[in-house]
Amino acid sequence: MKKNMSSTILSKVEQVKNDSDYLAGKIASQLQNSKSFFEENEIQLLKFHGTYQQFDRDTATELKQKGLEKEFSFMIRTRIPGGILDYNQYIELDSLANQFSNSSLRITTRQTFQFHGVLKKNLKKTISNISKMLITTYGACGDVVRNVTTIAAPIKDIIHEKLRKDAEKISSNFVPKSTSYGQIWINGEKYEYKKKEPLYGKCYLPRKFKIGITIPEDNSVDVLTNDIAIFLIHKNSKVLGYNIAIGGGLGMTHNKPETFPYLAKPVLFCKPDYLENILEEIIKIQRDFGDRTNRKHARLKYLVEEKGTDWFKKKIEKELKTNFDIPKKINNLKVIDHLGWHEQGDGKWYIGIFIPSGRIKDDKNIKIKSGLRDIIKTFKPSVILSTDQNIFLGDIQEKNKDLINKILKKNLIVNEITKINRWFLACPALPTCGLALAEAERVRDSLVNKIDKILLKHNLSDEKISIRITGCPNGCARPYAGDIGIIGRTPNHYALYTGGDFEGSRLNRKIVDKVSYENLVLALEQLFIFFKKNKINKEGFGDFCNRVGTDIQFEKIKEILNDKVQ
Numbered sequence: 001m002k003k004n005m006s007s008t009i010l011s012k013v014e015q016v017k018n019d020s021d022y023l024a025g026k027i028a029s030q031l032q033n034s035k036s037f038f039e040e041n042e043i044q045l046l047k048f049h050g051t052y053q054q055f056d057r058d059t060a061t062e063l064k065q066k067g068l069e070k071e072f073s074f075m076i077r078t079r080i081p082g083g084i085l086d087y088n089q090y091i092e093l094d095s096l097a098n099q100f101s102n103s104s105l106r107i108t109t110r111q112t113f114q115f116h117g118v119l120k121k122n123l124k125k126t127i128s129n130i131s132k133m134l135i136t137t138y139g140a141c142g143d144v145v146r147n148v149t150t151i152a153a154p155i156k157d158i159i160h161e162k163l164r165k166d167a168e169k170i171s172s173n174f175v176p177k178s179t180s181y182g183q184i185w186i187n188g189e190k191y192e193y194k195k196k197e198p199l200y201g202k203c204y205l206p207r208k209f210k211i212g213i214t215i216p217e218d219n220s221v222d223v224l225t226n227d228i229a230i231f232l233i234h235k236n237s238k239v240l241g242y243n244i245a246i247g248g249g250l251g252m253t254h255n256k257p258e259t260f261p262y263l264a265k266p267v268l269f270c271k272p273d274y275l276e277n278i279l280e281e282i283i284k285i286q287r288d289f290g291d292r293t294n295r296k297h298a299r300l301k302y303l304v305e306e307k308g309t310d311w312f313k314k315k316i317e318k319e320l321k322t323n324f325d326i327p328k329k330i331n332n333l334k335v336i337d338h339l340g341w342h343e344q345g346d347g348k349w350y351i352g353i354f355i356p357s358g359r360i361k362d363d364k365n366i367k368i369k370s371g372l373r374d375i376i377k378t379f380k381p382s383v384i385l386s387t388d389q390n391i392f393l394g395d396i397q398e399k400n401k402d403l404i405n406k407i408l409k410k411n412l413i414v415n416e417i418t419k420i421n422r423w424f425l426a427c428p429a430l431p432t433c434g435l436a437l438a439e440a441e442r443v444r445d446s447l448v449n450k451i452d453k454i455l456l457k458h459n460l461s462d463e464k465i466s467i468r469i470t471g472c473p474n475g476c477a478r479p480y481a482g483d484i485g486i487i488g489r490t491p492n493h494y495a496l497y498t499g500g501d502f503e504g505s506r507l508n509r510k511i512v513d514k515v516s517y518e519n520l521v522l523a524l525e526q527l528f529i530f531f532k533k534n535k536i537n538k539e540g541f542g543d544f545c546n547r548v549g550t551d552i553q554f555e556k557i558k559e560i561l562n563d564k565v566q
């Protein structure tokens with residue numbers, strides 16, 4: 001198959017989508033065979049249905065040496081716009097995790113849940129049971145618009161309500177329309193054969209596509225990392241319109257400078273009525289002009305970088321036959337910490353509960369899963385997942401606050417955490433992620449402890465520093481948008497990035513290409529000492545690193561690690 005415009009060969013995934021009859025492929029028949037895995041083409045299509053075929057990377061090598069099959073299992077990702085669930089949905093998802101997955105539920109950095117470790121024989125049961133709770137997994141992954149993110153704190157005022165409504169509406173507008181999903185996972189034959197995609201077309205988008213919406217006063221959602229970042233602009237509780245920025249995206253490949261993380265660039269301001277049409281136009285532009293020959297160059301950010309935002313603005317204006325204003329000036333973004341108890345605006349309360357790496361599970365001592373279930377079953381709160389992998393419970397009466405605190409305490413779910421722990425994100429990485437080059441979630445807690453000790457030693461524990469670690473450069477825990485990014489490079493080695501800002505409006509830069517896990521903390525200690533001696537007034541760590549530049553930081557680290565750092 002050839003691309004019309006340029007005669008270059010389309011990427012393999014384009015061919016798979018094209019031949020899939022709107023995402024059906026041979027999923028249904030392969031679901032029925034006795035194998036523990038799907039074939040390559042179906043693995044690609046399954047993503048659109050919200051599931052990834054994975055294998056246990058811890059056991060794979062040994063099994064291979066013994067000539068045995070890998071331990072295949074499936075990750076299932078739900079689509080929960082704005083992270084909002086009702087208590088029944090939560091309880092059912094919690095039960096499903098016990099029944100069909102490794103019994104944990106993992107809150108993702110896009111406000112959804114992931115089930116891990118689902119066996120192929122249980123895949124259909126799990127997905128169909130999820131759908132019974134009116135939650136879909138359709139379009140949670142794949143080359144479509146994914147889960148739409150917004151502020152998690154369930155604040156009851158006109159503006160926050162509007163954000164939640166917008167997130168829900170945008171997400172449902174862009175769920176794929178083909179009935180393949182219903183036919184395969186839910187009701188088989190009863191689904192009418194309706195395979196059309198009025199917006200996406202037969203080959204869907206060239207790549208994943210992400211949308212987030214927030215207000216400038218609270219960028220707790222890291223909105224600029226989305227393909228479309230929407231700022232709701234308001235005054236006196238009235239929505240004036242939306243600033244639209246385009247081209248955010250973080251994935252890159254080590255040593256391939258033609259791939260890079262990018263923050264969304266402002267393109268226009270529109271009145272509320274135009275939002276839907278504008279989003280659709282941007283998606284159409286990406287559909288028609290995005291690079292379908294090279295998946296590493298297919299995100300909207302490359303088009304934005306190459307064509308410029310004016311080109312987009314003119315195209316949108318031409319299609320919609322309207323001229324739009326330039327974006328409203330946004331001064332400084334802020335990030336609000338919503339954890340802990342807060343009055344929500346209508347006399348009731350919400351609590352933001354810290355969940356390390358978003359992993360809702362019980363272990364020997366800390367019973368996050370049982371504790372949350374107990375609270376949610378008893379008090380029936382609203383449940384909201386956040387983009388920093390935490391959970392919020394809303395609509396709680398004041399008289400129940402102490403009882404809830406007691407259950408949290410009994411299960412050792414504590415909210416008194418250090419600043420580093422609070423803002424430290426980690427992606428799943430090993431053993432489930434097929435792309436991980438190094439550990440992330442599994443080293444998170446011990447890394448937090450080590451860094452805390454060092455900050456205490458240097459009297460810096462009060463500094464608010466966001467650190468994010470990922471097992472590879474794809475950027476799932478948004479490492480390039482934090483003060484410090486620790487990015488898997490090779491097994492047990494990381495690249496180190498600094499100089500981002502806490503508010504998510506500046507990307508960090510690479511200062512070290514390769515440092516071992518063992519030396520990582522030493523390297524950070526050097527930077528913290530340097531920061532303490534030379535920071536100006538209340539300068540934050542990221543701002544300091546940005547000001548002093550990358551070379552001097554590298555030199556400081558080299559002073560102590562010599563040739564152990566590159």
Ligand code: SRM
Pocket residue numbers: 052054075077107108109110111112113114140146147208210225248249250251252299426427428429432433434435474475476477478
């Ligand atoms: Fe991600 C791929 C996990 C948010 C950029 N991401 C993956 C896969 C599915 C690996 C794969 O393709 O085989 C990971 C599954 C691992 C596992 O075992 O669960 C994975 N990504 C995650 C999650 C679960 C990380 C987390 O700690 O929560 C997040 C799920 C979000 C969701 O619910 O939809 C997750 N991924 C992100 C984000 C952050 C965001 O969206 O806010 C990014 C950076 C923003 C962006 O999209 O650029 C991100 N993930 C990627 C990329 C790089 C994309 C690129 O443009 O190059 C990949 C690889 C790919 O697509 O080829 C990837």
Ligand code: SF4
Pocket residue numbers: 427428429430433434435436437440470471472473474475476477
């Ligand atoms: Fe996997 Fe890399 Fe994403 Fe981590 S950042 S989950 S290692 S793809």
